[in-house]
Amino acid sequence: MGRKSNYENGMYQQLMEIMGRLDTVEKEHKQEVGELKAEIADLKEENQLLRQENRLLKDDNARLKSIINHDSSNTSLPPSTDQKGGKPANTYNGRKKTKRKAGGQKGHKGTTLTKAEIEVKIASGKCRHEVKMIGNAAGQKYVTKYVVDLAVEPMITEIRIYADKEGVLHIPKEYRSDVTYGANVKALAVSLYSEGVMSNDRIASFLNAAGNGELELSEGSVYGFCKKLASVSQTSISNLENELLNQKVVATDATVVTVNGKQNYIRNFSIKNSVVYHAMGGKSIEALKGLYFLKHYTGILLHDHETALYHFGTDHAECNVHIIRYLRKNTEETGNAWSGEMSALLCEMNRERKELLGQGFPSFPPAILREYEEKYFSLIRKGEAENKTTRHKYAKKEEKTLLNRMDKYSHNHLLFLHDFSVPFDDNISERDLRKAKIARKWLEVFARKAAVKCTVPL
Secondary structure (H helix, E strand, O other), X not given: OHHHHHHHHHHHHHHHHHHHHHHHXXXXXXXXXXXXXXXXXXXXXHHHHHHHHHHHHHHHHHHHHHHHOOOOOOOOOOHHHOOHHHOOOOOOOOOOOOOOOOOOOOOOOOOOOOHHHHHHHHHHOOOOOOOOOOOOOOOOOXXXXXXXXXXXXXXXXXXXXXXXXXXXOOOOHHHOXXXXXXXXXXXXXXXXHHOOOOOHHHHHHHHHHHOOOOOOOOHHHHHHHHHHHHHHOHHHHHXXXXXXXXXXXXXXXXXXEEEOOEEEEEEEEEOOOOEEEEEEOOOOHHHHHOOHHHHHOOOEEEEOOOHHHHHOOOEEEEOHHHHHHHHHHHHHHHOOHHHHHHHHHHHHHHHHHHHHHHOOOOOOOHHHHHHHHHHHHHHHHHHHHHHOOXXXXXXXXXXXXXXXXXXHOHHHHOHHHHOOOOOOOOHHHHHHHHHHHHOHHHHHHHOOOOOOOOOOOO
């Protein structure tokens, strides 16, 4: 009995010892599990941060790739910035190729001078006529060919001014200086400056070369001619602006220039045969209010979504060529279908408009208008749906901005449908402004807020 009790006590002690060890192991295990859980939580948090950082990096990488792919075909950037495919600037052409050969097309009337036209010019006395004979002049039969050329040579006119009966010399204002340049030199200089977009020093060099080095024309003289033109043309510019005020639609655009190290702008107002330029310190509403034309114009302004211009005129048309570029950019960056379909729709609208315009129609019939507008807004709704799954954050945001713009300004983008006198784009204004973009040396005159170039209406 005593041995049994000792055995049971021994077993009990062993059991208690084992249970104590188990408690220790359990505590150590719980502590280890707790540490592992904390470590797992830290790793999960770190993983989440890394995932978030990875998403941001991917987004930023896609955004940078998008910027690299920006050119004049999918943004408002000028062609001079194009570097597509590693090509030099200005070599990328976003226009679609046609199967037509270069040069004159079949059915187009040629512009080559005819013998009859040359004979009329000779008879008018406006052209110097010389005869050059090839072969035996004694022969009775000959064939006439004409060569049209220019005779460029320096000419000096001596002006002799005689005194009147009282011995007083009445010298006209234009001859106050002993030596002046004539009207032809001045006209060529200002034409090369405004139309040819040449700098003052190059104009002087060109005319001196044309005059066999005898003109000795200086850069300062060329500047003086152009400054004089700006001064005497103010009346003509006012007349042009008054003509623009009577137009139903006027296109406008602006470009950045630098004057004395400060950013300024050149703004133009264009119609088919006339254009007026203005120098401006900014593009704000207050700056625009300083223009006489905008304060008094009551027609339709055509531009590339300059919201400040919406405070002037009575209606506005948006340039659809620009919006097509943004749509192309959206398709490239998001892969969504709506933007490509919208671009095709706008082009289809313009093709149909041109056909009806050629037939004398002033606008689309109401039924076709409704159909086109329904397609337009249907594509916007489709775009909003596709935008929800657009991958990159920057692309999603830009796409949403584009959709909002096309929805909010739908009337302005589709105004060319309702009134065929409204152009599809403002290309006329951009063409007129291209010279100002090329010629940075215009600015001496523009800084004095003078309209340098004005085309007299034909």
